[in-house]
Amino acid sequence: MKPRKVLQVALGILTSIGGFLDVGAIATAADAGASFRFSLLWVVLIGTICVIFLVEMPGRLAAVSKHTYADAVRERFGFQFYIWPILAEFVVDFLVLGAEIGGVCIALQLLTGIAFHWWAIPVALAVWLTAWLGTFDFIENGVALLGLITLAFVAGGIVLHPPWGELAKGFIPAAAPQEPAHYWFTAVSIMGALISPYLLYFYSSGAIEDGWGKKDLTMNRMVAGVGMGFGSIVQMGMLVTAAMVLAPQGIQVDQYGQIALTLVGPFGEWGYYLFAVSLGITCFGACMEQALETGFVVSQALGWNWGESKRPVEATRFTMAYTLSIAASSLLMVIGIDPLKLTLFSMALTAVMLPLVVTPLLVIMNDRHYLGEHTNGWFTNTVVGLIIGLTFVMALVAIPLEYLGGG
Amino acid sequence: MAEDFPEMPENGSRLRLIRDVLDSQMVDRRHRQSGKVDGILAELREDGRLVITAVENGLPEAVRRVSPKVGDWIAALGRRWGVRKGEIYRIPFDKVRRAGIEVRIDLDAEATPLLAWEKWLHDHIVRHIPGAG
Numbered sequence: 001m002k003p004r005k006v007l008q009v010a011l012g013i014l015t016s017i018g019g020f021l022d023v024g025a026i027a028t029a030a031d032a033g034a035s036f037r038f039s040l041l042w043v044v045l046i047g048t049i050c051v052i053f054l055v056e057m058p059g060r061l062a063a064v065s066k067h068t069y070a071d072a073v074r075e076r077f078g079f080q081f082y083i084w085p086i087l088a089e090f091v092v093d094f095l096v097l098g099a100e101i102g103g104v105c106i107a108l109q110l111l112t113g114i115a116f117h118w119w120a121i122p123v124a125l126a127v128w129l130t131a132w133l134g135t136f137d138f139i140e141n142g143v144a145l146l147g148l149i150t151l152a153f154v155a156g157g158i159v160l161h162p163p164w165g166e167l168a169k170g171f172i173p174a175a176a177p178q179e180p181a182h183y184w185f186t187a188v189s190i191m192g193a194l195i196s197p198y199l200l201y202f203y204s205s206g207a208i209e210d211g212w213g214k215k216d217l218t219m220n221r222m223v224a225g226v227g228m229g230f231g232s233i234v235q236m237g238m239l240v241t242a243a244m245v246l247a248p249q250g251i252q253v254d255q256y257g258q259i260a261l262t263l264v265g266p267f268g269e270w271g272y273y274l275f276a277v278s279l280g281i282t283c284f285g286a287c288m289e290q291a292l293e294t295g296f297v298v299s300q301a302l303g304w305n306w307g308e309s310k311r312p313v314e315a316t317r318f319t320m321a322y323t324l325s326i327a328a329s330s331l332l333m334v335i336g337i338d339p340l341k342l343t344l345f346s347m348a349l350t351a352v353m354l355p356l357v358v359t360p361l362l363v364i365m366n367d368r369h370y371l372g373e374h375t376n377g378w379f380t381n382t383v384v385g386l387i388i389g390l391t392f393v394m395a396l397v398a399i400p401l402e403y404l405g406g407g
Numbered sequence: 408m409a410e411d412f413p414e415m416p417e418n419g420s421r422l423r424l425i426r427d428v429l430d431s432q433m434v435d436r437r438h439r440q441s442g443k444v445d446g447i448l449a450e451l452r453e454d455g456r457l458v459i460t461a462v463e464n465g466l467p468e469a470v471r472r473v474s475p476k477v478g479d480w481i482a483a484l485g486r487r488w489g490v491r492k493g494e495i496y497r498i499p500f501d502k503v504r505r506a507g508i509e510v511r512i513d514l515d516a517e518a519t520p521l522l523a524w525e526k527w528l529h530d531h532i533v534r535h536i537p538g539a540g
Contacts, residue, residue, distance in 0.1 A: 067432075071432060074430050075430050075431055075432070075508070078425075078430050079430055079470075080473050083473055133538050302466065303442040303464075304442070305439060311539065312533050313533055313539050313540045316528035316529045316532070317524055317525055320532070369508060370508065
């Protein structure tokens, strides 16, 4: 494979960090392992399959039509429809970006002992500076490369010699072993953290930034599979280490400091620092994605010039959109809101809005005006139909389950 | 893909305004993204013919399609503080060159209000921040 093709996998890994390895996914995977050992691994597996499909399609749309998912939804469904998912996306982006900034702040608190809210403004400035000075290539390759440190969770899971038979059984869907409300709440949280609307908007924008065309369709499939596969394996590693380290001690995850113990089990004192650095890097990557995604979505909704590969003077409304979003979201941490609670709340909200974002896929991916001969086949349409059904169920149960099982 | 699409239909042929024009991305002569088609203006002539005269761009016009009242509020805010003074910009339909996924407008967007905010932010804020250029 040519070096350029190898580097393109970076878009997949960068996207997967926001989906699988951000502050929400780390918290839910650790909670799942600590509370139910391996029994929720099947949810991560199903989530991964859904996510591979959900990023491959907008990637294909962008490569063939040179239009992003946000463009296509507004064009095909009209402003009257598009305004609702976009307003919901603003709210969720604002909260999630706040939570991701909080994740970096918590990582710095773990490393320095200085309370997280003091880090909010320096972290926000660092995120903004990277977006302001960096190009899309620099960000995707940098985050993807640094993100490889999270493989420590996979190594940790292997070093701890999990009971492979019990672990394999975790991939078979099963009813709750105990505490059904908490079990299903955690299952919906895992799915909510994985299937986020940002995936569709961000990945298709990234494909345009990377200049993909029809010749890149095979690569798109590979990037979706490898990138999401990477995120999935790391998330499973987190769940397994939490199951091996936290579950036997009866530790329930209600602070990020407790999740740090997962890597102390296999790696001793170094594990603590490894966790903090992994949390910091992945959340920083997720901050970049969320901030850029806000810029992408606003610009594409209103037809502005956009692009992280452009210099700020060439796309001023786009750069101001992400600048304002970083500033606004950082305030959530400055006032000291608990990042973990904010994360769980944003994930429930994400689950509620998902059907609005995912349902148009079925129409757009079958529109020959956009995709010509590359429209969905019956198999992909069936999978999308099932995913849409799943998002409706999640939307209905997310809030009730948060009340019943979230505490 | 957009290159594969036909020019605007010839006289006498059909044009699907809602599907192919409304909400489409506008691209100017210099291939700059110049906003979306937020509205379409038609004129009822004395002989009873309905003639499409212009496409419109402006957030208040798009929002009026959801709620006329909220659209009017946004227009009022724009008149008070906006760079475009709440103006809905109308592009004569004979300047609309291509339909399909994109709408090509035969104009230099920089010379119109379409890029007024882009220019204002450039001149007043962005270019003064180090690293912007």
